[in-house]
Amino acid sequence: MGWKAMRWSQMHIPTLRTDPADADAPSHRLLLRAGYVRQLMAGHYSLLPLAVRVRAKIVGIIRAEMNRIGAQEFALPALHPREVWERSGRWDVMGEEMFRLKDRKGSDLALGMTHEEIFGTLAAELHSYRQLPQIWYQFQTKFRDEPRAKGGLMRTREFTMKDSYSFDLAAEGLDAAFDRHHDAYVRIFQRLGIPAIPVEASSGAMGGSASTEFMCPAEVGEDLVVHCPSCGYAANIEKAVSRLADADAVDAPGPERPERFGTPGVRTIEDLARGFGAPADRQIKTLVYVLDDALTLVLLRGDHPLSEQKLIDATGATALRPARADEIREALGALPGSLGAVGVTGPRVLADEALRGRRAMFTGANTDDVHLRGVDVARDIAVTAWADLREVAEGEPCARCGTPLEVRKAIEVGHIFKLGYKYADALGIEVLDDKGRRTPVIMGSYGIGVERAMASIIECHHDERGIVWPVSVAPFEVVVTVAQSDDPDTAKAAEDLYADLTSAGVETLIDDRAERPGVKFKDAELVGIPYRLTVGKRGLAEGTVELTPRASSATETLPLAEAVPRLRALLHPQPG
CATH class of the missing domain: 3.40.50.800 (Anticodon-binding domain)
Structure with a gap:
């Protein structure tokens, strides 16, 4: 890189002899102890000279691989006007994680969390299909008001991201850009020494049709990755699917109609299972959510947890919260513990696929301390829509090959999205096609967190004596x-x-x-x-x-x- 050699006696490398308090993740502890970073406040870190050198190596590797796929580097503002975020509909969707402020004229501004909107305004200057495809990227500071900034550089409120965006005339072009980024990311993480696994993921607030996360297995990871050791299937737990072990079993017919029975003091799935011979896998769990201001019943098998991200993805909801007790009482006439969807006609009813075709089931009667047995889902419940809503558990059979699935903790080190036409439609990004017709441009979005990559390398390369940098990124x-x-x-x-x-x-x-x-x-x-x-x-x-x-x-x-x-x-x- 052409750096001059340097003297330890003259460099600022403030190593510490003991582990700092409140640093749990190995990377956090070692970055502090080895004199790479210092915390200014929660979620904000100063990078010291050694860290700046490592960061430059990481940026250099990413830049080389982006240039290799024909991407062009930009440098965009970090401060954005409210209007462009309102045009995409994300001014409100981003909620409290977006840092907002006013200038001296009273105009609303935001510190950029991501740059789809800003790159989109530049892409609006494209006018002909002959100018496509385009891949544009930058290294830019992002700001996110994380509720739980922790783990050192793992989850911060101010960080550098390589974000890139592809612009194509048709879906086939987007597929090609997505695949080129996928391959570039595989090479980037290999060169960085990060054993990243590409996994299927939810697009979340980004929108779009498909997304892949690159996950680095690590005990300090905040994400859970579902992985099949046999066929290689891998997905974020927010997206993962599995085959039910008893999927082919057929319930015996129950009674002609549901039967009420008293259940004093029953408040949980476990209470009903223990006291009334109702195994959790034969119960219908009824959760009540408010999705975009609409009260909604969410039904799952009693032993299955809900994935809220799957609920968001299935409904397209931008705001989600559990309903309050008073809202539930007003809508259903009972409190949690005795809720059910039998005979409910007002609120929307969403049911998990694992309940399809089930008979002789147990559920609440919408009367406090009363339940129903003998419920036939198809006969007794007016399901508005079916969806995969449950969170997969370790040991369940792989949907592809039947092998028991593994669940591992992991760090998300990269994410690639097929955005589709969401931003083109909102921002008016159109070109003339080869027949002179106005055609919306299809987009992709692709991100890597630079400082998180630095921390992830340490999580994979350290021992009891300190950091063990791969040569490719060592200071x-x-x-x-x-x-x-x-x-x-x-x-x-x-x-x-x-x-x-x-x-x-x-x-x-x-x-x-x-x-x-x-x-x-x-x-x-x-x-x-x-x-x-x-x-x-x-x-x-x-x-x-x-x-x-x-x-x-x-x-x-x-x-x-x-x-x-x-x-x-x-x-x-x-x-x-």
């Missing part, structure tokens, strides 16, 4: 450690080696501090530089230095004259 490739800084011959030999490495194009840091060798070794391990060359009096007397790879800590002694060619061969191996 320096080599640290030359002067074992006895006060010995003139040792100091000169180290300086010469440091100069030779720099001249050979190796990114080198020299640890010339007046510290004990043990302190320097610990700092080098903590900071995570891939290779350490130790220059000491005893070795120099024999014409040797010590080479220690950070990943293995297996020190070897080699002649001083071989140090530079050996490092060049390790860092830049020749093919074949």
